[in-house]
Amino acid sequence: MGLCSAYYAQQDGHDVTVIDNQYEGAGSTSTGNAGMIVPSHFVPLAAPGMIQMGLKMLLNPKSPFGFHFPPSVDQLLWTWNFYKAANSTHVEKTETILRDLNLFSRREYEALTEAIGVGFELRKDGLLMLCKKQSTLDHEAKLAQRANQIGVRAKVLSLPELREVETGAQVDVCGAVRFLDDASLTPQNLLSALRDHLTRHGATFVNLQSPTGFGKTKGKLDRVHTQVGDHPFDELVVATGAWSGGMVRSLGLKMPMLAGRGYSMTVEKPPVMPKVCALLAEARVAITPMENGLRIAGTMELGPPSDYVNENRVHGIIESVPQFYPEFSEADMHGEPIWVGNRPCPPDGLPYIGRIKTNPNVIVASGHGMMGLSLGPITGKLVSELLSGRETSLPLNQLDPNRYA
Numbered sequence: 001m002g003l004c005s006a007y008y009a010q011q012d013g014h015d016v017t018v019i020d021n022q023y024e025g026a027g028s029t030s031t032g033n034a035g036m037i038v039p040s041h042f043v044p045l046a047a048p049g050m051i052q053m054g055l056k057m058l059l060n061p062k063s064p065f066g067f068h069f070p071p072s073v074d075q076l077l078w079t080w081n082f083y084k085a086a087n088s089t090h091v092e093k094t095e096t097i098l099r100d101l102n103l104f105s106r107r108e109y110e111a112l113t114e115a116i117g118v119g120f121e122l123r124k125d126g127l128l129m130l131c132k133k134q135s136t137l138d139h140e141a142k143l144a145q146r147a148n149q150i151g152v153r154a155k156v157l158s159l160p161e162l163r164e165v166e167t168g169a170q171v172d173v174c175g176a177v178r179f180l181d182d183a184s185l186t187p188q189n190l191l192s193a194l195r196d197h198l199t200r201h202g203a204t205f206v207n208l209q210s211p212t213g214f215g216k217t218k219g220k221l222d223r224v225h226t227q228v229g230d231h232p233f234d235e236l237v238v239a240t241g242a243w244s245g246g247m248v249r250s251l252g253l254k255m256p257m258l259a260g261r262g263y264s265m266t267v268e269k270p271p272v273m274p275k276v277c278a279l280l281a282e283a284r285v286a287i288t289p290m291e292n293g294l295r296i297a298g299t300m301e302l303g304p305p306s307d308y309v310n311e312n313r314v315h316g317i318i319e320s321v322p323q324f325y326p327e328f329s330e331a332d333m334h335g336e337p338i339w340v341g342n343r344p345c346p347p348d349g350l351p352y353i354g355r356i357k358t359n360p361n362v363i364v365a366s367g368h369g370m371m372g373l374s375l376g377p378i379t380g381k382l383v384s385e386l387l388s389g390r391e392t393s394l395p396l397n398q399l400d401p402n403r404y405a
């Protein structure tokens, strides 16, 4: 969110400084994710059935879902707000904005590829939702039907049809849904390309620094204090991912946020390379062919941001892959370094994009949960429109960062 906001702001003629407490965002969630661009994700995390499914999964230590114990008061409040949002009315109310954000961002990725030129490749093969059980395929087929009704292209594939699409690896499933508008890329290559472009065009990067406070002149925020000095600004964009809740709290706004911790590994030389990125439906694992190997990602453990690796859940991810791709064995993944990321998750599954009421020259660009890679370009564009005082390309009322204040 930070780099995309910086990119679009720079395109609009703003002078940009990026402050990050890591070296070049090394610990950010945006580096090791599954690299999927997902118009298929028009249903928010807060949806009917999610609480029941989560409770069931909690009983299995290898399942893809976890919940930090003991929960803090903030975590309990977040859960209450999630519970209130997890219903069909909320899903109906949010599918249009989620669809529009995703489809807009997908188009914007094409423009970004053209504009930045080299550095990252956009793979436009769509996404496969691989289903082992007929009941899962039936459920996904209903979702595919809804997708087509609202303009997101999806096709249910029988096993022979799937084999014509997935030509890189054998699959042991009963069928799949192919979401044709989805795409994928190698996230770290995108981030490097953005960083290079920003640097070449005059952006300043302040690495390994965190705001230690903020300064005001005549009641208006106008500088960030860091240990290496002050950085003046006209406008501040908070894009600190799962850590954004704490950052805006120091600016007077309560904005509920939990981290959805997940893991990935990148197998440089897999036994076979699947051609199309896929979600293994029952296992909730993502598989993405990338420029540096095959990335395998999964798990959602809700709680405070953390880099703790839960080996049981990593094992759950590893076990699932040979069940869907029989040419793989668990040994192909054992020993690979495990990357940990913290998805910024608001209770209602909608991003926070907009100005904060307590300090109107502060814009939040955060809370994209499972879709942050996907929604980077549209978020950057919306931020730059706010910065420049233009009408935004999409309505922001449902994304208001003040909605829980």
Ligand SMILES: Cc1cc2nc3c(=O)[nH]c(=O)nc-3n(C[C@H](O)[C@H](O)[C@H](O)COP(=O)(O)OP(=O)(O)OC[C@H]3O[C@@H](n4cnc5c(N)ncnc54)[C@H](O)[C@@H]3O)c2cc1C
Residues within 6 Å of the ligand: 001, 002, 019, 020, 021, 022, 024, 025, 026, 027, 028, 029, 030, 031, 032, 033, 034, 035, 036, 037, 038, 209, 210, 211, 239, 240, 241, 242, 243, 247, 260, 261, 262, 263, 264, 286, 297, 298, 299, 340, 341, 342, 343, 344, 365, 366, 367, 368, 369, 370, 371, 372, 373, 374, 375
């Ligand atoms: C396993 C996994 C798989 C995923 N797969 C996908 C996918 O396929 N598609 C998709 O769209 N999304 C995916 N996501 C979600 C996506 O990665 C996130 O939504 C996205 O990376 C969030 O981006 P962000 O810029 O908000 O946060 P981040 O990328 O975490 O960036 C936050 C930045 O703020 C900095 N920062 C934090 N605190 C401070 C501070 N106090 N001072 C200064 N700097 C600070 C951090 O160093 C970091 O650089 C996945 C996530 C996980 C965990």
